[in-house]
Amino acid sequence: xxxxxxxxxxxxxxxxxxxxxxxxxxxxxxxxxxxxxxxxxxxxxxxxxxxxxxxxxxxxxxxxxxxxxxxxxxxxxxxxxxxxxxxxxxxxxxxxxxxxxxxxxxxxxxxxxxxxxxxxxxxxxxxxxxxxxxxxxxxxxxxxxxxxxxxxxxxxxxxxxxxxxxxxxxxxxxxxxxxxxxxxxxxxxxxxxxxxxxxxxxxxxxxxxxxxxxxxxxxxxxxxxxxxxxxxxxxxxxxxxxxxxxxxxxxxxxxxxxxxxxxxxxxxxxxxxxxxxxxxxxxxxxxxxxxxxxxxxxxxxxxxxxxxxxxxxxxxxxxxxxxxxxxxxxxxxxxxxxxxxxxxxxxxxxxxxxxxxxxxxxxxxxxxxxxxxxxxxxxxxxxxxxxxxxxxxxxxxxxxxxxxxxxxxxxxxxxxxxxxxxxxxxxxxxxxxxxxxxxxxxxxxxxxxxxxxxxxxxxxxxxxxxxxxxxxxxxxxxxxxxxxxxxxxxxxxxxxxxxxxxxxxxxxxxxxxxxxxxxxxxxxxxxxxxxxxxxxxxxxxxxxxxxxxxxxxxxxxxxxxxxxxxxxxxxxxxxxxxxxxxxxxxxxxxxxxxxxxxxxxxxxxxxxxxxxxxxxxxxxxxxxxxxxxxxxxxxxxxxxxxxxxxxxxxxxxxxxxxxxxxxxxxxxxxxxxxxxxxxxxxxxxxxxxxxxxxxxxxxxxxxxxxxxxxxxxxxxxxxxxxxxxxxxxxxxxxxxxxxxxxxxxxxxxxxxxxxxxxxxxxxxxxxxxxxxxxxxxxxxxxxxxxxxxxxxxxxxxxxxxxxxxxxxxxxxxxxxxxxxxxxxxxxxxxxxxxxxxxxxxxxxxxxxxxxxxxxxxxxxxxxxxxxxxxxxx
Numbered sequence: 001x002x003x004x005x006x007x008x009x010x011x012x013x014x015x016x017x018x019x020x021x022x023x024x025x026x027x028x029x030x031x032x033x034x035x036x037x038x039x040x041x042x043x044x045x046x047x048x049x050x051x052x053x054x055x056x057x058x059x060x061x062x063x064x065x066x067x068x069x070x071x072x073x074x075x076x077x078x079x080x081x082x083x084x085x086x087x088x089x090x091x092x093x094x095x096x097x098x099x100x101x102x103x104x105x106x107x108x109x110x111x112x113x114x115x116x117x118x119x120x121x122x123x124x125x126x127x128x129x130x131x132x133x134x135x136x137x138x139x140x141x142x143x144x145x146x147x148x149x150x151x152x153x154x155x156x157x158x159x160x161x162x163x164x165x166x167x168x169x170x171x172x173x174x175x176x177x178x179x180x181x182x183x184x185x186x187x188x189x190x191x192x193x194x195x196x197x198x199x200x201x202x203x204x205x206x207x208x209x210x211x212x213x214x215x216x217x218x219x220x221x222x223x224x225x226x227x228x229x230x231x232x233x234x235x236x237x238x239x240x241x242x243x244x245x246x247x248x249x250x251x252x253x254x255x256x257x258x259x260x261x262x263x264x265x266x267x268x269x270x271x272x273x274x275x276x277x278x279x280x281x282x283x284x285x286x287x288x289x290x291x292x293x294x295x296x297x298x299x300x301x302x303x304x305x306x307x308x309x310x311x312x313x314x315x316x317x318x319x320x321x322x323x324x325x326x327x328x329x330x331x332x333x334x335x336x337x338x339x340x341x342x343x344x345x346x347x348x349x350x351x352x353x354x355x356x357x358x359x360x361x362x363x364x365x366x367x368x369x370x371x372x373x374x375x376x377x378x379x380x381x382x383x384x385x386x387x388x389x390x391x392x393x394x395x396x397x398x399x400x401x402x403x404x405x406x407x408x409x410x411x412x413x414x415x416x417x418x419x420x421x422x423x424x425x426x427x428x429x430x431x432x433x434x435x436x437x438x439x440x441x442x443x444x445x446x447x448x449x450x451x452x453x454x455x456x457x458x459x460x461x462x463x464x465x466x467x468x469x470x471x472x473x474x475x476x477x478x479x480x481x482x483x484x485x486x487x488x489x490x491x492x493x494x495x496x497x498x499x500x501x502x503x504x505x506x507x508x509x510x511x512x513x514x515x516x517x518x519x520x521x522x523x524x525x526x527x528x529x530x531x532x533x534x535x536x537x538x539x540x541x542x543x544x545x546x547x548x549x550x551x552x553x554x555x556x557x558x559x560x561x562x563x564x565x566x567x568x569x570x571x572x573x574x575x576x577x578x579x580x581x582x583x584x585x586x587x588x589x590x591x592x593x594x595x596x597x598x599x600x601x602x603x604x605x606x607x608x609x610x611x612x613x614x615x616x617x618x619x620x621x622x623x624x625x626x627x628x629x630x631x632x633x634x635x636x637x638x639x640x641x642x643x644x645x646x647x648x649x650x651x652x653x654x655x656x657x658x659x660x661x662x663x664x665x666x667x668x669x670x671x672x673x674x675x676x677x678x679x680x681x682x683x684x685x686x687x688x689x690x691x692x693x694x695x696x697x698x699x700x701x702x703x704x705x706x707x708x709x710x711x712x713x714x715x716x717x718x719x720x721x722x723x724x725x726x727x728x729x730x731x732x733x734x735x736x737x738x739x740x741x742x743x744x745x746x747x748x749x750x751x752x753x754x755x756x757x758x759x760x761x762x763x764x765x766x767x768x769x770x771x772x773x774x775x776x777x778x779x780x781x782x783x784x785x786x787x788x789x790x791x792x793x794x795x796x797x798x799x800x801x802x803x804x805x806x807x808x809x810x811x812x813x814x815x816x817x818x819x820x821x822x823x824x825x826x827x828x829x830x831x832x833x834x835x836x837x838x839x840x841x842x843x844x845x846x847x848x849x850x851x852x853x854x855x856x857x858x859x860x861x862x863x864x865x866x867x868x869x870x871x872x873x
Contacts, residue, residue, distance in 0.1 A: 726842075
């Protein structure tokens with residue numbers, strides 16, 4: 001049975017498009033050309049169908065006119081509702097049949113046809129590539145003449161009498177087609193170089209301005225020349241441009257929103273906040289962190305109760321709604337970290353000084369405080385604005401040392417500088433108590449069904465000149481989990497409060513269940529390798545992976561591969577407005593955390609959604625005070641006794657109070673005071689923040705790859721072992737564990753290499769071939785040089801490779817950091833080259849060489865070749 005044709009092959013760059021739903025065998029109940037308005041199936045970025053993830057577009061966001069497919073997901077605009085109501089029942093039945101077919105045939109990929117483009121994708125404005133003459137194409141002259149005729153018509157309104165033809169733009173993104181650019185718009189030096197038949201080895205930034213239906217290639221216009229290809233700065237600028245990330249200074253209007261240089265906390269502000277300056281409080285961050293979002297406090301109470309507080313920088317006090325600073329922060333939406341550079345969401349004076357919870361001074365904070373009993377149960381909670389005093393800034397590595405030692409040798413350490421009334425002994429004692437409590441909280445969380453896909457992270461080291469010099473795999477330690485558990489608890493508490501008080505306009509974060517097709521592929525992979533997998537829930541999946549980890553304690557590489565594949569089946573978490581899913585409360589849940597409600601509250605210095613959540617919490621707190629005052633409950637701040645009276649923010653939430661006439665009135669008044677966005681506006685904000693979050697992630701990943709490319713280029717080659725993941729007659733897929741990357745090696749039609757593929761045993765045999773196989777008449781085969789597939793070395797040569805992890809690896813200040821690349825100072829072990837004939841089977845280890853590809857006139861990439869000896873058995 002064939003799968004249904006249901007849409008959509010997205011237009012260039014993810015344009016919104018009308019999509020045709022059609023049948024493939026005449027039995028699916030859909031007529032050819034019928035448009036199913038409810039269809040939410042499509043293709044994700046890697047071309048695979050997405051069944052569960054949905055995006056919500058709003059009536060005032062410009063997504064109107066017709067049924068559209070945005071990022072591969074069809075939606076129903078309001079303007080179409082009237083026309084669609086007549087066929088609503090038929091469409092619903094058709095959708096049910098499509099769902100049944102897709103779920104019963106997960107291996108089939110639904111396809112479709114784009115009928116028209118409704119909304120142009122922003123990616124059309126962020127094209128990066130290299131210029132080249134038309135001679136780069138087959139049938140170049142014929143295509144040039146055809147394109148000249150088509151583009152002359154299109155460009156007539158902007159072309160001049162000196163129009164002299166077209167040149168090619170070769171995008172670095174393989175998802176884009178080749179494009180054409182008018183030669184008349186280019187500098188004379190560039191045009192001359194192209195006329196001589198050479199590529200221009202400069203990266204250019206361009207935008208697409210037209211693509212006629214009869215045209216093979218879109219027409220682009222060059223915006224700027226980014227710089228010489230092959231240079232890290234040029235390619236980093238290209239990455240930022242591709243993802244529409246601005247590295248410009250903040251506008252004068254935004255800077256004018258900041259307080260004066262001599263600003264201090266006003267006395268009247270101190271009077272209305274909870275004074276926590278005499279509570280032991282500190283921050284735990286990476287040693288290089290300058291924007292300190294969060295601090296932690298701890299108090300010991302009677303009866304074994306421990307009072308723990310999470311205090312977040314009160315950004316909403318400084319960033320007011322409907323100001324230039326707020327508008328610019330919303331546009332940026334997130335800070336972007338590209339290893340050597342940070343692009344901040346907020347001005348540095350705000351994020352690193354005024355608001356940052358630096359030690360040794362009074363700071364404004366937004367606090368959530370819990371009373372926790374010895375069993376890990378939360379018995380009380382307080383949420384509100386506060387003023388704190390952080391006594392010290394701790395690094396993760398120092399905290400790890402302190403909680404794992406007796407502490408005596410750190411008492412006089414200069415790295416543990418403590419301000420105020422507390423001493424080093426108080427800090428060390430509190431850290432160990434925090435570790436015990438958060439360890440208990442973590443155990444409770446995973447017993448409740450949470451999932452962890454934690455793997456070692458590849459990190460890059462830089463020399464004094466800023467060039468990459470080495471890399472290492474970093475595994476988070478217990479100190480990281482102390483912070484993580486408390487931040488998760490704070491985010492869950494904030495989500496609970498704002499969604500209870502404002503069920504129609506709360507900004508939450510959801511994580512859909514895994515992609516069904518990829519889940520089944522992962523189950524097949526596990527079964528093939530003899531592992532039992534229960535993926536019925538996040539908790540069962542976590543238990544299955546834990547059992548696999550124990551079983552594979554002697555083969556960590558295979559476990560890394562399992563974790564890689566487990567991660568691939570996961571969908572991305574996303575922000576959403578509760579009004580968009582008001583009738584689907586189950587879809588609010590966070591799959592990996594296994595909680596019904598979650599949001600982001602703890603990082604307002606680098607995430608705009610956290611600022612929105614702070615404003616919403618402020619409105620809830622204000623409404624609660626007004627309600628209690630009206631009901632004549634005490635709201636004084638003499639200690640924490642008022643915790644029990646908190647009907648909006650406390651543990652004992654009163655639905656009756658919120659839904660009462662007084663409750664609705666005070667919540668509405670508070671929402672207006674703090675300018676909580678309406679549901680329509682909040683939906684747009686969530687959508688924009690999602691897009692900026694994904695763009696930031698793409699930029700960070702591309703930056704990581706760029707610096708690794710530069711590092712390997714400087715080393716010339718990297719010799720390593722790889723694990724075979726797939727085999728066939730033409731290519732193999734390998735996993736390089738030291739760099740956590742998967743690559744292909746193509747070995748078909750290679751001069752001097754014979755390939756024998758034994759289908760029955762799934763075995764590959766590579767051997768030397770001194771004579772080329774006979775060719776059929778008329779069959780022109782272009783053989784590749786063996787150097788494209790393998791590095792062949794003389795047996796007497798000594799190729800150094802991966803560092804011996806037990807012999808003085810680069811520590812970089814962390815016990816769990818191990819160098820993985822060639823380093824002059826490190827002790828090396830040798831990886832022996834393979835000897836022909838080479839017999840390879842699934843999951844075999846083979847020696848490979850990694851090398852830098854492209855850069856000067858094409859996209860940067862990291863290639864993999866076989867590492868072989870010239871000696872033959």
